[in-house]
Amino acid sequence: MPLPKYDLHCHTTASDGALAPTELVRRAAGVGVEVLAITDHDTVGGLDEAFDSAAAEGVRLLTGVELTASWGRQVVHLVGLGFDWKAAALQDYLRRLDALRFERAQRIAQKLQQRNLPDLLPAVLERSAGGQVGRPHFAAALVAANVCESEQQAFKRYLGPGKIGDVKMPWPTMKEALELLHQTGGVSVLAHPTKYRLTFTRLRTLLSEFADAGGVAVEVSYSGVKPEHQRELQKVARQLKLRLSAGSDFHRPEQVWVELGRFMPLASDEGHVLELLL
Template sequence: MDTARLLVTDNALSGQVDLHCHSTASDGILSPAALVSRAKSAGVTLLALTDHDTVAGIDAASAAAAEAGITLLPGIELTARWGRRVVHIVGLNVDCASDALATAISERAGLRRQRAREIAQRLEKRGFRGAYEGARALAGGDEIGRPHFARWMVAEGHVSDTAKAFKRYLGQGKIGDVSVPWPELGATVAAIHGAGGAAVLAHPLKYGLTRTRLLALLKDFHGVGGDAAEVVCGQQNPVQTREIQSLMAQVAAPDPAHKPRLLASLGSDFHQPEQPWRALGSVHLPAGADPVWSLWQG
């Protein structure tokens, strides 16, 4: 894996670090430039834009970051499959022009379009007329995701907020929960490495796994070459943070293949300003954690 794409200087680490956030290029509500501006106001000096299955916002974010004096790591959050479960893998410091990344993005774009049409059809059958057109308008030319359907439902007065849209119609086990054959974990990590980036297991606590299953996921991720895991993602109980660190330590020792231990990453998972538990620049690595950005320090 080529981890020398963009160097992280001491100046980049002089303020807050946030390596997981979303713009209007996927399911966030701020443009890439507006997101960078908000990050600047929050004291962020090292930022990664990690939109879902796309790097469409990176150029605009990079230009805004250069003006703001922020170091921007080009990133992406790729959707993957671990057995029957959907997981998300963040790619950090990737080459956006990489053929490997372009192939991974194209494959997921097709799957997302299929899923959006199926979600719309299911909602139409429940009486929500115009769901596809409404979500497509909110997506603004980008790939349609469930949050776009949720926002459309709020705008049309079907629900009072997006949380209720997910709870009633779009969340796990609901009519809008459409199964998709996402690429497997190993192929996803390989695509990120093919783009010269580091593969990070996103928000491991959000998968609702038991401790045993979470340890199995971390071991499998490490086994296919995963580089790091998000020790902190958004507002999080310190007890949970220590639990993740404990599981990561178990993955690393002993390792007969002599693979490097999993490094620690972090991010707000910012989507919109009205979610204070995901505020940009609000997360911090615990003392003693080995940060993923050490891969790019000179």
């Protein structure tokens, strides 16, 4: 049977998204999404509100999170789906990530001040509104302070890979993150593989080690993926017996090229991760 319209990767104001959970669920319902996973960075803080809204809107909401982890020196993101979001082990783990994110924010602010920029930390924390703080909050603060003309320029000058605001942190390893997700009954997905700027040889190694460590699925469709890369990802997924996943990675309405429930169709739904979750 065909799968319902779904989106298994999106963000709210609980991390670096622009819409509150209620607003995001309402938007998803408005574009016909039937199954939704809100996957905020390193937090499940928006799920209480989202579940209330999903019940009212007739959307089936899956528990979701996007965990920051390390694979050697490479930072990777793991989407967790269908886990026990109130498990003590998960809450302890997320508190650890919260502390790391706050420490990183302090260090980014200090490094930017070394470039004779204003102290942006108060504005960044205000923008995060108690949610997880990330580099997009710094990008918005740099624009508001008239340091940069756009958030894209902020990343290009100060926050992107190799720039002064690209602060490295001792994130939990990919293996630790996978163990945590599986311990709490979740399904693990390697998020947006081609966004790590790896050669496909390195990417195949990452996917192989992800599978060997118990990883379940790989995102093969998301904003920005090229058709030829999607085909290659599906091919590697089949070889490694990984399931398929997809999501918009929606953050904010003004990014009109990204919309909830909108991503490149998969060649086939066979082996889809939703088969384990519905």
